[in-house]
Amino acid sequence: xxxxxxxxxxxxxxxxxxxxxxxxxxxxxxxxxxxxxxxxxxxxxxxxxxxxxxxxxxxxxxxxxxxxxxxxxxxxxxxxxxxxxxxxxxxxxxxxxxxxxxxxxxxxxxxxxxxxxxxxxxxxxxxxxxxxxxxxxxxxxxxxxxxxxxxxxxxxxxxxxxxxxxxxxxxxxxxxxxxxxxxxxxxxxxxxxxxxxxxxxxxxxxxxxxxxxxxxxxxxxxxxxxxxxxxxxxxxxxxxxxxxxxxxxxxxxxxxxxxxxxxxxxxxxxxxxxxxxxxxxxxxxxxxxxxxxxxxxxxxxxxxxxxxxxxxxxxx
Ligand SMILES: Cc1ncc(COP(=O)(O)O)c(C=O)c1O
Numbered sequence: 651x652x653x654x655x656x657x658x659x660x661x662x663x664x665x666x667x668x669x670x671x672x673x674x675x676x677x678x679x680x681x682x683x684x685x686x687x688x689x690x691x692x693x694x695x696x697x698x699x700x701x702x703x704x705x706x707x708x709x710x711x712x713x714x715x716x717x718x719x720x721x722x723x724x725x726x727x728x729x730x731x732x733x734x735x736x737x738x739x740x741x742x743x744x745x746x747x748x749x750x751x752x753x754x755x756x757x758x759x760x761x762x763x764x765x766x767x768x769x770x771x772x773x774x775x776x777x778x779x780x781x782x783x784x785x786x787x788x789x790x791x792x793x794x795x796x797x798x799x800x801x802x803x804x805x806x807x808x809x810x811x812x813x814x815x816x817x818x819x820x821x822x823x824x825x826x827x828x829x830x831x832x833x834x835x836x837x838x839x840x841x842x843x844x845x846x847x848x849x850x851x852x853x854x855x856x857x858x859x860x861x862x863x864x865x866x867x868x869x870x871x872x873x874x875x876x877x878x879x880x881x882x883x884x885x886x887x888x889x890x891x892x893x894x895x896x897x898x899x900x901x902x903x904x905x906x907x908x909x910x911x912x913x914x915x916x917x918x919x920x921x922x923x924x925x926x927x928x929x930x931x932x933x934x935x936x937x938x939x940x941x942x943x944x945x946x947x948x949x950x951x952x953x954x955x956x957x958x959x960x961x962x963x964x965x966x
Contacts, residue, residue: 652676652732654740670784671749673741678748681782689768691775692761693879696821699723702914703877704786705746709955711948713739715877716914720758723818728772729760738781739956745783746958749876753786755915788916789855794839798922798934799911801853802838803900804829808851808872808873814851817875826854836925842903844873850898856913858921860898860906861937870895878912878945885944910942918942 655677663669663680672684692698701723703716708895717735724730733741738758746754763778765771790799806829814822819907829841842858845851850858851872857879859868866886868879886893903909907930909921920934948954 651734651737654733654737662663668784669749670751670782671745672780672782673745674780674795675778679783684780684782686761686778686780687764689762689764690761691765691772692759692778692779692821695762696823697727697762697772698759699727699729699818700757700759700819700821701819702755703742704914705751705756705783705787706946706949708752708960709949709957710746710832712877712881712954713742713956715880716771719819719875719877720760723820724777726815726818727760729762729777731760731777733779738779742783743956743958745781747960749783750960751783751785754783755786756783757781758892761764771813777875786915788919789840789911790916790919795916795919796934798929798938799840800838800926801840801842801909801911801921801925802829802831802833802836802925803842803844803850803903803965806841806843808834808845810846811872816872817836819874823854830854838923838925842924843872845869845897846899847871848898848900850900850903853911855915857910858898858903858911859909860903861908861910861935862902862906864891865934866891866937868892868893868896869897869898871897876912876914878914878917881948882912882918882941883947884901885941885948889944904929906930908938910935910938918945 666682670681672681674684701716701720717924763775765774809822829843833841842853843851850869857876861923886898904924909929911919920938
């Protein structure tokens with residue numbers, strides 16, 4: 651296990667956007683100084699796993715769940731870093747504390763790294779750990795949150811689980827980018843991809859939920875098991891609402907009473923149109939609104955928060 655470096659008092663450069671702080675190759679850096687070798691296989695082959703957790707009002711939300719997913723992903727990809735969970739936790743806290751951000755988007759990454767002799771054997775590479783905290787961002791902007799997102803269900807196939815395990819968070823996003831361009835051509839805000847059986851899978855950075863006759867459902871195949879998705883499953887259980895992880899046919903999504911998408915980047919985000927057709931009344935649904943409110947209320951719940959200790963802050 652490596653020793654963590656001491657914190658240095660370098661400030662965020664106010665001229666940089668987004669402002670933020672990174673941890674890379676054993677040191678904390680202003681975000682604009684965190685640069686990767688072009689020989690890193692994370693860059694050359696998208697050979698990496700990562701996670702994104704957020705900080706809201708000065709506290710991480712469900713950090714333990716994000717860490718667990720990240721460490722499992724590394725193990726599935728035969729990667730290892732010289733830090734244990736407690737040390738990664740400390741690094742993430744420090745990035746946020748040094749950035750001073752009260753609401754942050756915190757990404758942590760393990761790339762395959764570089765090989766001493768540029769060997770093509772992944773076992774020769776020295777895996778690299780990177781983390782950074784930047785301002786909180788959302789899949790949906792303010793206007794889209796108010797009117798509901800407009801989705802396009804594209805015929806782009808999400809990379810099948812037999813090729814790339816979607817439960818290991820990854821950067822294999824060319825299918826997502828293809829979906830986005832197809833969606834923009836159709837005047838939509840963002841895309842939904844389909845799975846190998848033609849059912850709904852997920853979109854660029856989010857899981858999707860349909861509500862029909864009071865029953866909530868979300869795809870289970872060809873998706874990342876999102877932490878926000880899990881929060882909705884937990885909320886449904888608390889509310890006594892049936893919630894099923896199951897196949898959703900494209901027609902069933904389009905004829906749902908309500909549809910919403912979920913992501914760490916934005917939380918619960920309503921959908922009001924799919925392929926140009928209104929969902930339900932075409933307004934943001936009542937259950938979607940309730941889920942959004944409950945989701946943000948949960949951020950004050952001690953079961954899920956880990957408070958960041960900012961330099962100079964006094965104990966509350
Ligand atoms: C492909 C994909 N699906 C789903 C999600 C939502 O996951 P989470 O709720 O853990 O942010 C993400 C998040 O970035 C994602 O990249």
